[in-house]
Amino acid sequence: MYSEFDLDKIDLSAIPPAEEPDRQYYFMAKCREWIRGFEEKNGRIPSCCVTTFGCQMNARDSEKLVGILRRVGYQVTESEDADFVIFNTCTVRDNANQRVYGRLGELKSRKKRNPDMKIALCGCMMQESAVIEKLRTSYRFVDLVFGTHNIFKFAELLCRSFEEQGMIVDIWENTDQIVEDLPVERKYPFKSGINIMFGCNNFCSYCIVPYVRGRERSREPEDILQEIRQLAAEGVVEVMLLGQNVNSYGKNLKEPMTFAELLREVEKIEGVERIRFMTSHPKDLSEELIQVMKESRKICRHLHLPLQSGSTRILERMNRRYTKEQYLALAEKIRREIPDIAITTDIIVGFPGETMEDVEETIDVIRRVKYDNAFTFIYSKRTGTPAAAMENQVPEAQVREGFDRVLKVVQDTAREQVARYQSQRAQVLVEEVNEHDEKLLTGRMSNNTLVHFPGTVELVGRILTESRDECQRF
Ligand code: SAM
Ligand code: SF4
Numbered sequence: 001m002y003s004e005f006d007l008d009k010i011d012l013s014a015i016p017p018a019e020e021p022d023r024q025y026y027f028m029a030k031c032r033e034w035i036r037g038f039e040e041k042n043g044r045i046p047s048c049c050v051t052t053f054g055c056q057m058n059a060r061d062s063e064k065l066v067g068i069l070r071r072v073g074y075q076v077t078e079s080e081d082a083d084f085v086i087f088n089t090c091t092v093r094d095n096a097n098q099r100v101y102g103r104l105g106e107l108k109s110r111k112k113r114n115p116d117m118k119i120a121l122c123g124c125m126m127q128e129s130a131v132i133e134k135l136r137t138s139y140r141f142v143d144l145v146f147g148t149h150n151i152f153k154f155a156e157l158l159c160r161s162f163e164e165q166g167m168i169v170d171i172w173e174n175t176d177q178i179v180e181d182l183p184v185e186r187k188y189p190f191k192s193g194i195n196i197m198f199g200c201n202n203f204c205s206y207c208i209v210p211y212v213r214g215r216e217r218s219r220e221p222e223d224i225l226q227e228i229r230q231l232a233a234e235g236v237v238e239v240m241l242l243g244q245n246v247n248s249y250g251k252n253l254k255e256p257m258t259f260a261e262l263l264r265e266v267e268k269i270e271g272v273e274r275i276r277f278m279t280s281h282p283k284d285l286s287e288e289l290i291q292v293m294k295e296s297r298k299i300c301r302h303l304h305l306p307l308q309s310g311s312t313r314i315l316e317r318m319n320r321r322y323t324k325e326q327y328l329a330l331a332e333k334i335r336r337e338i339p340d341i342a343i344t345t346d347i348i349v350g351f352p353g354e355t356m357e358d359v360e361e362t363i364d365v366i367r368r369v370k371y372d373n374a375f376t377f378i379y380s381k382r383t384g385t386p387a388a389a390m391e392n393q394v395p396e397a398q399v400r401e402g403f404d405r406v407l408k409v410v411q412d413t414a415r416e417q418v419a420r421y422q423s424q425r426a427q428v429l430v431e432e433v434n435e436h437d438e439k440l441l442t443g444r445m446s447n448n449t450l451v452h453f454p455g456t457v458e459l460v461g462r463i464l465t466e467s468r469d470e471c472q473r474f
Contacts, residue, residue: 001021002022002026003025004028004183006025007029008029010026012030016156020152020179021180021181024068024153024155027156028068028071031155032071032072032073035073036073038083039073045074045075047075047083048069048075048076048077048083048084048085049078049084049085049086050069050076050088051080051085051088053089053096053100054088054089054090054096054123055090055092056242056278057213058088058089058124059193060194060195061088061148062088063184063187063193064151064154064183065086065088065122065151065154067182067185068154068158068183070183071183076185080107081110082117083117084118084119085107085118085119086120086121087123088122089121089125090123090125091123091127091208091382092209092380093378093382094382095380097131100121104121104139107119107141108139111141118144118161119141119142119143119144120142120144120146120158120161121144122146122147122148122151123148124148124209126145126148126171127147127171127211127212127213128208128212128383130383132171136169140167142167143168144157144158144168145167146171149172149174152179157170174214174215175214176215178198178219188431189234190236190237190429190460190461191239192231192236192238193239193240193242194224194231194240194241195219196224196242196259196277197216197217197218197244197245197248199213199214199217200244201216202244202245203319204308204318204320205319205387205390206351206385206387208382208385209244216244216248218250218253220253221265225265228266229269231272232269232271235271236271237274237429238274238276239266239272239276240276240277241276242277242278243278244279245280245281245284246259246277246278247280247281247284247289248281248284249262259277260286260292263277267298272298274298275296275300276302276448279306280304280305282320282326282327282330283320283321283322285305290333290334291337293338294337294338301338301447302343302344303342304343304344305331305334305343306345306346307327307347307365308346308347308351309347309348310358310361310362310365310366311324311358311361311362312361313358314351314353314354314358314361317351317352317390318348319386324361324365328365341447342373342448342449343372344371344373344374345371345374346375346376347362347406347410349362349377349378350378350379350394350398351379351387352379352387352390352393354402356401356402359406362406363405366406366409367409370413370416371414371417372418372449373410373448374410374414376403376406376407378403379399421447425465426445426446426451427445427463427466428443428445428463428466429461429463430442430443430461430463431444433457441459443464443466
């Protein structure tokens with residue numbers, strides 16, 4: 001099997017290997033030849049910029065794209081004034097799509113000034129056929145379009161875009177393939193996301209994810225553990241295990257394994273100091289997981305437990321498969337077993353048929369669970385999902401009113417919760433120099449609270465003990 005260190009040894013006169021990941025290493029070597037040609041012609045290294053929209057899954061996918069771009073010879077920049085710009089898109093809510101179209105308009109004028117510039121689009125939005133139609137008709141200047149299922153083929157597609165003229169579109173409907181051992185370029189040297197599974201089988205009635213990310217597929221535990229051991233050897237101290245519903249990890253493996261069992265194995269890896277994960281579907285959160293969290297030294301004191309709605313009637317229409325009472329009982333059990341845990345959540349306001357009484361039910365849950373933080377979203381109609389065809393879409397004014405009420409309670413509760421940590425000493429992983437004040441550092445407590453305190457850049461990546469009196473929370 002090839003690795004990133006073999007690129008110069010690959011025989012490009014041979015036919016491309018059929019097996020992955022060797023095939024992609026072959027195309028990386030080929031792309032490298034193209035980039036060398038660019039350097040000779042222009043007397044400089046070409047630049048690239050990967051812009052990520054959406055969730056941590058997309059952020060991780062972007063690290064994989066950057067890994068390949070760097071290996072083939074691009075210089076990575078933050079500026080979209082680059083020779084190659086990729087938008088890794090999200091389509092969970094319609095405003096994410098609209099932002100991509102707006103930003104594409106800006107890229108069009110850049111490409112007019114630099115006709116050799118390349119533009120690629122990938123990610124969840126590309127899995128929607130209406131989007132592809134629109135790109136083909138109104139955004140002909142885009143060079144390469146690919147989806148979520150064939151992202152591992154990026155090097156091959158990049159190579160094609162060097163060799164062919166016109167827009168290349170390669171979208172797969174689905175896949176059961178997981179390609180391991182491709183290069184990744186981490187954004188942070190000291191922490192990393194790790195995909196433990198892909199796709200989702202839950203079909204919440206408002207959500208487009210199962211349609212654009214496909215069915216649930218778990219990675220083999222040994223592949224995950226080997227990746228984490230390697231990360232730890234490279235100095236990573238915090239890992240975040242990623243999946244749309246980590247609580248159903250391992251169910252479709254040849255030798256099934258629970259998520260809690262996987263966590264126990266990750267805990268044993270030397271060098272890893274902190275373990276995070278997201279997202280946990282409440283219906284699948286097991287007693288075993290609570291016990292593993294409780295006993296663990298390394299699993300962070302934070303659980304993201306999406307509620308979506310506090311009304312059992314709406315939860316049923318959302319196909320969430322738990323009731324208000326079941327959710328409350330679960331949250332209570334978690335707080336009882338792990339008293340220092342922070343619980344955060346996602347809430348949707350304005351789901352079809354939602355009344356102000358339903359919103360009050362949601363507010364009741366927020367007050368009772370006392371969330372440390374919550375992401376509150378206005379319901380967005382996604383074509384193709386069951387909710388989009390439901391009657392009783394909620395009038396905008398009512399949605400706004402409900403949203404403002406929910407937001408106010410979320411903010412009040414979060415403020416009360418954070419006051420709990422006042423005067424306590426807590427461990428903080430220093431993540432970066434503060435964006436607004438270079439005399440301050442920004443770090444994260446185990447419970448995911450961001451704190452800012454005086455310090456200098458050498459401390460980035462270290463776990464320190466800080467007193468909350470000296471910290472500010474933004
Ligand atoms: N799999 C995770 C889960 O079940 O919580 C999260 C997936 S989704 C990318 C993140 C959040 O987006 C969801 O928890 C939900 O609150 C929100 N979301 C999904 N579809 C939405 C829609 N159509 N309108 C508004 N918010 C939506
Ligand atoms: Fe979407 Fe529900 Fe799957 Fe989360 S669990 S990705 S909200 S369908």
